[in-house]
Structure formats: structure tokens, C-alpha cells
Amino acid sequence: MFRSMVDVLASRAGEHPDRTAFRFLANGEADDADVTEVSYARLDRRSRAIGAALHERGLTGARAVLLHPPGVEFIAAYLGCLAAATVAVPGLPPQGRVLKARAVSRVRRLIADADARVILATKPVIAALDAMSEHLPELDEITCLATEDIPDDAGGSWRASDLTADSIAFLQYTSGSTSAPRGVMVTHGNLMDNQVVLSRGMGHTPEIVEEYGGELYVSWLPLYHDLGLIAPVLNNLYLGGTSTLFSPLHFLQKPERWLTALSRYRPHTSGGPNFAYELCLRDATPELVGGLDLSRWRVALNAAEPLRAGTLRRFAETFAPAGFRAGALHPGYGLAEATLMVSGGPVGQEPRTAAAGDGAAADGEWVSCGPPGVGLTVVIADAERRTERPEGEVGEVWVAGASVTQGYWRNARATREVFGASLTDGRDGFLRTGDLGFLRDGELYVTGRQKDLLVIDGRNHYPQDLELTVETAHPAVRAGCVAAFSVAGEGDSGAGERPVVVAEVAAGASANASTNAAADVADTGDASAGGAEWLGEVEAEIRGAVGRAHGLALAVVVLIEPGTVPKTSSGKIQRAAARAAHLGGTLAVVGR
Known part of the structure; x- marks a missing residue:
């Protein structure tokens, strides 16, 4: 029309x-x-x-x-x-x-x-x-x-x-x-x-x-x-309709502003990346929850970064007293190359999950991003063989439909590489997303980025899962500020790809550390105060957590100053940039 x-x-x-x-x-x-x-x-x-x-x-x-x-x-x-x-x-x-x-x-x-x-x-x-x-x-x-x-x-x-x-x-x-x-x-x-x-x-x-x-x-x-x-x-x-908008800086300064705006204006839809829900959970005091009315919130979109089953469950449980319904949780998947939305929903249904396989999600589950949108075709491809993988098998997510864009501005080479992929069965016109995932019962589960995947001793590991484990390993590690990647032949083994993590540490989070040095950190506000003893404790906790959860021995743990891990303008971790900074010695290192 x-x-x-x-x-x-x-x-x-x-x-x-x-x-x-x-x-x-x-x-x-x-x-x-x-x-x-x-x-x-x-x-x-x-x-x-x-x-x-x-x-x-x-x-x-x-x-x-x-x-x-x-x-x-x-x-x-x-x-x-x-x-x-x-x-x-x-x-x-x-x-x-x-x-x-x-x-x-x-x-x-x-x-x-x-x-x-x-x-x-x-x-x-x-x-x-x-x-x-x-x-x-x-x-x-x-x-x-x-x-x-x-x-x-x-x-x-x-x-x-x-x-x-x-x-x-x-x-x-x-x-x-x-x-x-x-x-x-x-x-x-x-x-x-x-x-x-x-x-x-x-x-x-x-x-x-x-x-x-x-x-x-x-x-x-x-x-x-x-x-x-x-x-x-x-x-x-x-x-x-009517949209109520405010600055992302105001949300980051005080995440409860999002919830109070939802309670005040009572819209049908609102959302953000997974980290936004985590920030709200961090500040969810009984007084805040008791003063909210989230009963009209029907679509709580969660997109733009890896989904966490634990985050979704805790959010639904925490805000249920405010009228929030688990069926409002609405994980979705999309990318700019497909204009925006590729899959999501269904509305009113609690998100489905699937047990993660070997070396996969730290919390043990993948979260469904829902069925493909109307008019869009999603296949899981073996990109090298250009064949479709069977249901349940992980491969590259390919998308076709009228929402798929025309390509990259003045970049013919990248356009050829990403747009217009074809399968050997004759189907063509697919966008290669670079994302890994699988289909089950008609719904898409996204498992990670192909370029970010760590292959260690023949096993696949998703960096976001290592990062989640590191975030929860010690209170000094800043949430959403960890990068995991692999490097060639670093560490004691001297051969093959070895895993490295770079993590921001915040002095204010160290109050629960068990060593006397942690008290020095809290008193001075300096993450380097307290010396190698406190830093060694953080490193040991990170190594132990990654070893238990993923069976990996980290080659290097790099602890860096707050606000220095490379991120995109929209807040995503730039793992390749973190890797380059690590190899180039340009990270703001507190200790390693």
C-alpha cells in the first residue's frame, strides 16, 4: 500500500x-x-x-x-x-x-x-x-x-x-x-x-x-x-502509535529509569540487549519492584547480543510481583544486512531453550530466537559445501527474502562475499550472516559468530560463554567487559591455538576478596593497589572457573583498567581489536 x-x-x-x-x-x-x-x-x-x-x-x-x-x-x-x-x-x-x-x-x-x-x-x-x-x-x-x-x-x-x-x-x-x-x-x-x-x-x-x-x-x-x-x-x-524515547546515557546512569518509564506509560513493546536486563536485575530492590506496574508490557524484546537463559528466568521471577509475565519475554535475531528483524516470538509464549552441547553455553542452554519472520527463509548451511545442514546441526545462518539489503556501499568485494550465496540444490539469493546456529521445530537458535569461534584442540568454544564464566568468577571482574579469543602457540604448550581472556577489573568490586590486599584496593580506589597478591587471586579464580566450566587451560589472563576493553559504538565487544591490542602490547594492563 x-x-x-x-x-x-x-x-x-x-x-x-x-x-x-x-x-x-x-x-x-x-x-x-x-x-x-x-x-x-x-x-x-x-x-x-x-x-x-x-x-x-x-x-x-x-x-x-x-x-x-x-x-x-x-x-x-x-x-x-x-x-x-x-x-x-x-x-x-x-x-x-x-x-x-x-x-x-x-x-x-x-x-x-x-x-x-x-x-x-x-x-x-x-x-x-x-x-x-x-x-x-x-x-x-x-x-x-x-x-x-x-x-x-x-x-x-x-x-x-x-x-x-x-x-x-x-x-x-x-x-x-x-x-x-x-x-x-x-x-x-x-x-x-x-x-x-x-x-x-x-x-x-x-x-x-x-x-x-x-x-x-x-x-x-x-x-x-x-x-x-x-x-x-x-x-x-x-x-x-506513540513512542516514548530517552537517551541511552540516561539509562546506563540509572537503569531503573527504563522500568519506571514502562510503568508510567504502559506500552505494549520495549526491549534491549541482554545486558540491559542484567543491569535492571542488579538494581532490583524490593522497594523498586513494589512500586512498578509492568502488567501491560507484552513484548520484552531481547536482541543484539547473545541471549542468556538464566537472565530471562531471573528477570521474569524478579519482576513477577510487578505484574511482568514470562510470556512477554521475546528473544529475537536480526542484523543490518537484513534491514533488522529476521526472527522472533511467538508473542505470549515463554522462550524455548535447548540443551547446549560439548564446549557450549556456560549456563547449559541455548535460547530460541523464534521462527523466521513472514516472507523470510532461513537455512543452516555448510558454507564450504554449500549444502543445508540437518535439523539440530550447527552451521552458518543464511537468510533470503525482500528484507535482505542490496549490499555494502562502495564495497563490491565484500558484497560478493556476503550477499547472493547459493546452495547446490539450486536455491540462491542468500545472505551469509557470519553467525552460527541451528534450527529446531521451526525456530532459530543462534550460537555465536563464526569469526569469533575458538577452536582449541579440535573442540569449538564460543567466546561469549567463556566471557560469561569469567564475569562470574570474581566480583572484581566488570560484567560485559571481557573479551575471549585465541592466539597461536602462546603459553606453556607452545603449539596450536591457545585461549586468552582480557578482563576489566573494578576496584569497587574487590571488597569481597579474601586477601588483605583487597582491603588496600578498596581503600585506595586503585585496582593496582595491593600488588600481585590480589591480582593473583583474581587470575586464579578466572583460571579455575574456565577450567571447571569448559575444560580449558587459559594461556594468558590479562587484567585491564575499567573502560578500556575495545567496544563498538553500540557496546559490543570487539574481540578482534582486543586480540590485536593484546598482541601489540597496547592494552591498559593492570596485571597478567
């Missing part, structure tokens, strides 16, 4: 112009007065005004890097790019702790790789870029446009572009967890098809929107990331 999200927005603005499309909690607090709301009519006007401004500057078909902080102005700018047939390139704005070298590097990479002609941002972001101009010579060749300076009445000159299903809507840069980030070319046809996949998979129907009074989503996920953009923003528009 709709060609693009431009048509969707126009339709929604006509149907219910005064309905709130998005509200943004400026401070992350549900009961704070500093809340920005934008109606469908106003959002339509803003997107047309920005689209007209881009048209007038001859930027139709050009790439526009979006560097807005979290908020409704980013959404208006993104939709304005679609309205102008300008290719949007969402990026991480230079703010907070990434203001310096890391921000400069990311912005330069986006501008260069996308061959961008314009930066769209807010005035404070543009001022920050100007302050870094000596490190950003690209700014001399590119237009910087503050979108809030564009008046609404500029939309009077807007004219619809001739968009087709094959027109590129935006470039979604991958997280770069196993390779350099690549710009995925997402077309308008891909976007519209995946909206159907999302809506069917999460039970989003017009009837549900009305039953919930329009309250469809609450989200703190980054808007420049595919999960934070395509679900709570675009799927909300597609259904004509």
Missing part, C-alpha cells in the same frame, strides 16, 4: 494529526516536566521543511551524515532526508566522553566512506565540530546544516521525489564487532518489507495500537543504531 515511510508519515498525519508520535524524556525521568512531544502533523511539517531545504541545496541523491544527539530533531532530520531522496547516514554525535579523538575518527570515517556532502546536526553539535576543525579538514569541503534553524514554513516548497522500492533510503553502518564498519545499503523496499516482519513478529496490529491508547513503545536504544531506529521509531510510525 505504501511505497515508503514518506507516504506512511503523510497518511498518519492525515488520519490523526494531533496524536503524539514521539515524546522524549530530556532527563530520562518519566515524572520530569522536561518532556518534548511532537504530533504526527508537526513531524510531517518538519520533515517536509528539512526535505525542501535539502532539495534547494541540490542534495537529492547525496549522502547526509546525521549527528544529532538523542531526540525528536534526529527523527525529523532522518525523515527529511527520506522526503528529499537524500541518503541518510546516521552517526554517533560528538558528545560526552567520546568528544575527542574517538569522535573525530568516527566522523572522518563516515564522511570519507559515505562520500557525504552535508552534515545535519543541531547547533551545539556543529559548534563542537567547529572546535575540532583542525582535526577535521573534511569540514572545509562539506556543508554543515543546523536543522532546528530550518523553519516549518519552508516545507511549502517541498515536492515529492520519485522514490522506488530500489531507491536507497539510508546507509546503516555495521557495528564493526568483527571487522571494520561497513555501510549497508537499505532501500525503501527493504524498509517497508521489514515493517511487515516486525509488525507480524511482535503482534503489532491496528487493534493493539487502539487497545493501548496508541502507547506502543518505550525505548532508550541509540537512534543511530538499526535496532533503535527501525523498531521504536519507524515501526511506531508504520502503526501510527
